[in-house]
Amino acid sequence: xxxxxxxxxxxxxxxxxxxxxxxxxxxxxxxxxxxxxxxxxxxxxxxxxxxxxxxxxxxxxxxxxxxxxxxxxxxxxxxxxxxxxxxxxxxxxxxxxxxxxxxxxxxxxxxxxxxxxxxxxxxxxxxxxxxxxxxxxxxxxxxxxxxxxxxxxxxxxxxxxxxxxxxxxxxxxxxxxxxxxxxxxxxxxxxxxxxxxxxxxxxxxxxxxxxxxxxxxxxxxxxxxxxxxxxxxxxxxxxxxxxxxxxxxxxxxxxxxxxxxxxxxxxxxxxxxxxxxxxxxxxxxxxxxxxxxxxxxxxxxxxxxxxxxxxxxxxxxxxxxxxxxxxxxxxxxxxxxxxxxxxxxxxxxxxxxxxxxxxxxxxxxxxxxxxxxxxxxxxxxxxxxxxxxxxxxxxxxxxxxxxxxxxxxxxxxxxxxxxxxxxxxxxxxxxxxxxxxxxxxxxxxxxxxxxxxxxxxxxxxxxxxxxxxxxxxxxxxxxxxxxxxxxxxxxxxxxxxxxxxxxxxxxxxxxxxxxxxxxxxxxxxxxxxxxxxxxxxxxxxxxxxxxxxxxxxxxxxxxxxxxxxxxxxxxxxxxxxxxxxxxxxxxxxxxxxxxxxxxxxxxxxxxxxxxxxxxxxxxxxxxxxxxxxxxxxxxxxxxxxxxxxxxxxxxxxxxxxxxxxxxxxxxxxxxxxxxxxxxxxxxxxxxxxxxxxxxxxxxxxxxxxxxxxxxxxxx
Ligand code: SF4
Ligand code: SF4
Numbered sequence: 001x002x003x004x005x006x007x008x009x010x011x012x013x014x015x016x017x018x019x020x021x022x023x024x025x026x027x028x029x030x031x032x033x034x035x036x037x038x039x040x041x042x043x044x045x046x047x048x049x050x051x052x053x054x055x056x057x058x059x060x061x062x063x064x065x066x067x068x069x070x071x072x073x074x075x076x077x078x079x080x081x082x083x084x085x086x087x088x089x090x091x092x093x094x095x096x097x098x099x100x101x102x103x104x105x106x107x108x109x110x111x112x113x114x115x116x117x118x119x120x121x122x123x124x125x126x127x128x129x130x131x132x133x134x135x136x137x138x139x140x141x142x143x144x145x146x147x148x149x150x151x152x153x154x155x156x157x158x159x160x161x162x163x164x165x166x167x168x169x170x171x172x173x174x175x176x177x178x179x180x181x182x183x184x185x186x187x188x189x190x191x192x193x194x195x196x197x198x199x200x201x202x203x204x205x206x207x208x209x210x211x212x213x214x215x216x217x218x219x220x221x222x223x224x225x226x227x228x229x230x231x232x233x234x235x236x237x238x239x240x241x242x243x244x245x246x247x248x249x250x251x252x253x254x255x256x257x258x259x260x261x262x263x264x265x266x267x268x269x270x271x272x273x274x275x276x277x278x279x280x281x282x283x284x285x286x287x288x289x290x291x292x293x294x295x296x297x298x299x300x301x302x303x304x305x306x307x308x309x310x311x312x313x314x315x316x317x318x319x320x321x322x323x324x325x326x327x328x329x330x331x332x333x334x335x336x337x338x339x340x341x342x343x344x345x346x347x348x349x350x351x352x353x354x355x356x357x358x359x360x361x362x363x364x365x366x367x368x369x370x371x372x373x374x375x376x377x378x379x380x381x382x383x384x385x386x387x388x389x390x391x392x393x394x395x396x397x398x399x400x401x402x403x404x405x406x407x408x409x410x411x412x413x414x415x416x417x418x419x420x421x422x423x424x425x426x427x428x429x430x431x432x433x434x435x436x437x438x439x440x441x442x443x444x445x446x447x448x449x450x451x452x453x454x455x456x457x458x459x460x461x462x463x464x465x466x467x468x469x470x471x472x473x474x475x476x477x478x479x480x481x482x483x484x485x486x487x488x489x490x491x492x493x494x495x496x497x498x499x500x501x502x503x504x505x506x507x508x509x510x511x512x513x514x515x516x517x518x519x520x521x522x523x524x525x526x527x528x529x530x531x532x533x534x535x536x537x538x539x540x541x542x543x544x545x546x547x548x549x550x551x552x553x554x555x556x557x558x559x560x561x562x563x564x565x566x567x568x569x570x571x572x573x574x575x576x577x578x579x580x581x582x583x584x585x586x587x588x589x590x591x592x593x594x595x596x597x598x599x600x601x602x603x604x605x606x607x608x609x610x611x612x613x614x615x616x617x618x619x620x621x622x623x624x625x626x627x628x629x630x631x632x633x634x635x636x637x638x639x640x641x642x643x644x645x646x647x648x649x650x651x652x653x654x655x656x657x658x659x660x661x662x663x664x665x666x667x668x669x670x671x672x673x674x675x676x677x678x679x680x681x682x683x684x685x686x687x688x689x690x691x692x693x694x695x696x697x698x699x700x701x702x703x704x705x706x707x708x709x710x711x712x713x714x715x
Pocket of ligand 1 (some may be wrong): 468469470473573582
């Protein structure tokens, strides 16, 4: 957009339009009586009709075109005033009924009314954007109706005016909106300002991608932390969060399509949808102060919708950042197939394109960086809440490992140090792909095995599976932030999650693990035979072991991650489908790690069973073992330490090689408990003397209460 005097006057027109529209929207939403609402709507419609004159003139810039345009505008205004007048006469004030004064409550507008209001505003902006774009010399009518729609909506005249209108409307109605909702609306307006499609300049595209991505990451962190702090949401927020993240899912996918293929239609559709959901929410502010809905941890479908839509938006954002920051690898680098040929071919190619869009984007460094920032922020919030030093250290190590193994080594270090390293497809990998054994370093099977198994295997024997599943792996950063951690309640409440409760290794678990390990060994052998020339087996052009790795960690892992509301948290561990975790289990089994209690009697007297409720892996049988033997050992245990953190009697600790040494030296294994037990002191935190004990029934907390002898853990 040039900044000549004509365009400057257009800016003034657009700003004026935004201000007047915002005031009329406020007037309509704040209407105390129906006639006020109808007049505001009529004025808004009239504003749109005004644009008929310049549009007709621009298509026929002659004296006749001017006359036709003015005539069309005037006629449209006269026609639309008729229903207004009819309505005003028909709904005239009944005898003896006073007009609603300024103190009367605003009208409770229905969904249809507010959606209609939003649609009128949208249409006005569209007509204005069309007229100003055409007047500024932009070619609008390219690519048919869809192309014209995208060109207008993606123009700065539309996007910036719309952002200003959102901002002003929200500010004008701030007295009726909670601060949290105002913050969301303001963030939305800012994200819309920084729409990369608004200007063609490369520097604008770059800056706007970075700023809007940063704002969106901040908004998602706010969303998750808000959910953590508010288990019950107002009716308005309960509806708005999934709608908004759904719009962002479409928008970020649309932005990727615009950058990769050059078509902006999907992005424009997302913008239009965003306007509609925004006005539907803004127009019914009372819903943000309404009775809270049922707690979201008891609504798995809702939680799944939010989690999966946020993920789709993040996937798009990761793809967009990769295209922008690493064009050499990503522009033209997605293995997309042409959507042409027989219907069956088109369907198969579309599935393949979807798979590789998912896998390539999820494996990109920028996606992992973005996820690290977002989920890492939630981990930092959790660290601030943690009162157990060992847990805080582990969380800090986990963040450091994520930065090192998900970002620094694969994306920066290997490329610098091994510029000529063989591409991953030529490297057979058997075993752990994460952590120290990352495959760009692995120049042969034995090198990989040696580095991986000796170092991480030894650490796992000494300190337990937590070395991998709670520190080295990138997964725990996603699992252990405040909100996702809170989703561990689904392990106990959902039918699928409940199938995998306790330390028992069910037949389903064993079958899954066996199938995954067979696939790992099979694809690794095939990969090796391929490199020696003895075989020639590739999956969609990919080395079998690399394909299996991509399938496992760039697709299946994320699908199951967003399925936490059904399958429960840490389902890679509970369901046994991660081969890395299975190998870690083998080392864990012969290692020093176990959970121990300081006083078994305290567990007998305990009514909270908070250790079991805090377990993100669903090891609900641990209290029974504590009562019987004073310790608990399970190969499913990832050593997260939430049980230690949550025991209200400071009765639990993790025992590993350090404690073994202390025993060997004749020293006490650990310090004494710092709090009184449940008999002497009551409550969730024993130091709070006034807190009453609230006994929970087994059914209420859905835990198998082991009061009699318990069998030894099966593993
Ligand atoms: S089971 Fe696999 S994906 Fe899950 S935390 Fe352990 S290593 Fe990571
Ligand atoms: S919460 Fe603490 S006291 Fe209660 S059973 Fe668990 S470890 Fe024992």
